[in-house]
Amino acid sequence: MAILIKNRQIVTQLSPPDLVLEPTDDPAVVAAAVGLARVIAVNFPKFGDGRGYSIGRLLRERYGYQGELRAVGEVARDHLHAMAQCGYDAFQMREGEDVQEVLGAFSDFTDIYQATAAQPVPLFRRRA
Numbered sequence: 001m002a003i004l005i006k007n008r009q010i011v012t013q014l015s016p017p018d019l020v021l022e023p024t025d026d027p028a029v030v031a032a033a034v035g036l037a038r039v040i041a042v043n044f045p046k047f048g049d050g051r052g053y054s055i056g057r058l059l060r061e062r063y064g065y066q067g068e069l070r071a072v073g074e075v076a077r078d079h080l081h082a083m084a085q086c087g088y089d090a091f092q093m094r095e096g097e098d099v100q101e102v103l104g105a106f107s108d109f110t111d112i113y114q115a116t117a118a119q120p121v122p123l124f125r126r127r128a
Helices: 027-034 053-060 077-086 099-107
Strands: 003-006 010-012 019-021 039-045 069-075 090-093
Touching: 003 069, 003 099, 019 027, 027 053, 039 053, 053 069, 053 077, 053 090
Parallel strands: 019 039, 039 069, 069 090
Antiparallel strands: 003 010, 003 090
């Protein structure tokens, strides 16, 4: 059974996504539907496929998506911090992942330097 982490907590009830995007999909094509969707899932088909990171940032920053943005597919602990910085707030983990270990990924880094979807002000501006 797949495990969902939403807002840094384990969730047992998975609501189906209203929209599922693949790495080859252009978010501009579905921009009009973004405001109507409660849950958008973005598939990460391979460990090394980073196109979903760009899709997440586009949905949050360019198209103003405010609902649940869920990463699905080959989602592993090593990706969670970066995915969260791109605007993802829900993660459907791969089978066999240790959930308590996975939750630790959110505290791996105490601060970030660059501007992200989660923290739009870069560190040098926050410290000025």
